[in-house]
Amino acid sequence: MSEHNWSAEPHSPIKAKADASLAARLPLAAWLLIGTLLMVLTQHRWNIALLGWLAPVPWLIAAERLRGWRAGLLLLGCATLALTLQTLKIISAPMPYSMAVAIGVPVGLITGLMWLAWAALQRRLGPIWGIYVYVALATLMDWGSVVGSPTGAWGVSANSQLENLPLLQLASLGGLSLIGALMAWVAASLAAVLTQSGRGLRAAWAHLAAALLCLLLALGWGVWRLDRLEMGPTLAVAGVVGQRPTSDQPAPASRAERARLRQEDMFARSELAAQRGAKLLVWSEGAVQVEPAQEAALRERAADFARRHGVELLMAYVVITQTSPLLLDNKFEWFGPDGAGLLVYRKHKPAPGEPVMVGSGPMPVLQRPWGKAAGAICYDYDFPSQAREQARAGAGLVLLPSGDWRGIDPYHTLMARLRAIEGGMALLRPVEGGSSMLFDALGRQRAAIGAQGDSEGILLAQAPTQQLPTFYTRWGDWPLLPAAALLLLSLGVALRRRRR
Structure with a gap:
């Protein structure tokens, strides 16, 4: 059969080729x-x-x-x-x-x-x-x-x-x-x-x-x-998600007032999650924004909250270190049930164009009474090497504060599920502007809430804390x-x- 040629010109870049293929x-x-x-x-x-x-x-x-x-x-x-x-x-x-x-x-x-x-x-x-x-x-x-x-x-x-x-x-x-x-x-x-x-x-x-x-x-x-049905011991966890204002809600006039209201809202949601039995609370990425002079007061309030409720709190927040040009410090601090600070972590992999300070150093893993756990922020887990480092250190539960937008929801959260399967780790991803989910070490969805604000912004579930060893963790x-x-x-x- 003679192949159809796009051009009848003698110097066409596409050569006709007769064959009987499909x-x-x-x-x-x-x-x-x-x-x-x-x-x-x-x-x-x-x-x-x-x-x-x-x-x-x-x-x-x-x-x-x-x-x-x-x-x-x-x-x-x-x-x-x-x-x-x-x-x-x-x-x-x-x-x-x-x-x-x-x-x-x-x-x-x-x-x-x-x-x-x-x-x-x-x-x-x-x-x-x-x-x-x-x-x-x-x-x-x-x-x-x-x-x-x-x-x-x-x-x-x-x-x-x-x-x-x-x-x-x-x-x-x-x-x-x-x-x-x-x-x-x-x-x-x-x-x-x-x-x-x-x-x-x-x-x-x-x-x-x-x-x-x-x-x-x-x-x-x-x-x-x-x-496989049994995944070992579990811990009551809560993803606490900040809610973006809808178009029919009047926005406060000043940035300071918006920040104050947002902070009050996050602590109120956290209070509700603690009352419902959560032992580990994780905020969504950049849940509150503060000026450098306000950071110490925010950290003290978070420590007091963890101490009063006897819970662990991973507080994800942003410090506005510079306004022109804009530069943010996107991080979280992890507080123990006694109010002690366990870990301060800065985002390692900013998304393209994101005006944030870049974290460096090893990906930390903490030994807690209930097991080994690790944390990262959103885009960090779009790079498998970041997750594998924590898996090789024995993490059984990963906490991933995140923020998305409609165009990548729930796609981005499902991408993170692959890191859970690769490393044999449970993964909690509370997401502002997207779907929040908890996966076990096999990638099975244990709990989820959507981005529509109809769930009080709280994902409450039992998270497995024991790592399931994988071939990928060892051999990459x-x-x-x-x-x-x-x-x-x-x-x-x-x-x-x-x-x-």
């Missing part, structure tokens, strides 16, 4: 359009999980069939558009629309270049070898996004499967890398089935069958793991090693064949 039945323009639509419909809000397995397929087909630098630019342009539109789904007040371009353009270019690099290797090595070259490239790219990008784990493949709890159990074995590698294997095998014919098609079907079999085994193992992202070895071997073979 991919040849659609013009290249259609594959790029399908790829763009699938990319937009995966990740973030309005994600369709099944499409996460299929989204790379049209791009691999297009990359393999395109020829010439102009065709490469076309693919890069489409990839940039797709990733920009995908990022646009997280934009809502107070985030500017320019954020979608700032993130989507570089991510789209890098992703498109990865597809083009894969196509160049695949032509030298053959379609079957190309399946595993793509697995290696996708695995390394996911890891590179996490460790080398200011957005951390936001762009990884596994995020399209955040509600597939059996599949997410793979994170306890190999983190995000293992989930992404399995997804890439399925997608690349399917692309090979669509682009091959004859004997090549039969071989491609065999590799797709192997990938699907591994997927079924992974899901079966995940279901078996989730059947081990799938990177075979991926890197395979890629180096592939480059060596491709260069040797080119010389011949």
Whole structure:
């Protein structure tokens, strides 16, 4: 069958290629359009999980069939558009629309270049070898996004499967890398089935069958793991969430008055949580704001509250250290039931553009009478290495004060669930402006409240405090090693064949 060419000009960048494959039945323009639509419909809000397995397929087909630098630019342009539109789904007040371009353009270019690099290797090595070259490239790219990008784990493949709890159990074995590698294997095998014919098609079907079999085994193992019922001792905890004023509520005239009312509201909610039996109270991120001169009084009030009620209080707050330009000290202080200060922690990983002081040093873990516990703030847990450090120190319960906006709710909280599974830790995430949840060490939701202010801003539940050891805690992202070895071997073979 003769492939449809976009251009009748003799110097078209796209070479016609006659074959009997299924991919040849659609013009290249259609594959790029399908790829763009699938990319937009995966990740973030309005994600369709099944499409996460299929989204790379049209791009691999297009990359393999395109020829010439102009065709490469076309693919890069489409990839940039797709990733920009995908990022646009997280934009809502107070985030500017320019954020979608700032993130989507570089991510789209890098992703498109990865597809083009894969196509160049695949032509030298053959379609079957190309399946595993793509697995290696996708695995390394996911890891590179996490460790080398200011957005951390936001762009990884596994995020399209955040509600597939059996599949997410793979994170306890190999983190995000293992989930992404399995997804890439399925997608690349399917692309090979669509682009091959004859004997090549039969071989491609065999590799797709192997990938699907591994997927079924992974899901079966995940279901078996989730059947675990006992998670050890528990502690009564409460996430105390500040409520943002609605449009029909008149705002106080002065910033000082708003801060005073907010402080009174948080302590009133905390009083209610303590009366209901909570032994550990955790405020949402930046629950109150104070000037530097007011910080000592706030800390004394928090210590007195913990002492009077005999509870532990993790008070998350912001100190306005500078107004022009704005600079905030985003931190929490953890008080024991005797009112003693146990830990002061400053946010380690500010979100891009967030005007805050950056914390440094090791991620702390405290030994409490009821078990080992750790704390971090919101965006810190978008970086798996931060959570793994606390897991390796034995934390069984993590407290994660956070603040979100509508465009990332509840997506961001479900992303944090992966850190709980990776480290075998329960995780409490009280969120202002989003859904607050408590997960156990398997990622199962123990309790949740929405962002609509219909729950008094208190998440009250029994949190497991004992860590469930995981392979990932000890060995980390081990799938990177075979991926890197395979890629180096592939480059060596491709260069040797080119010389011949």
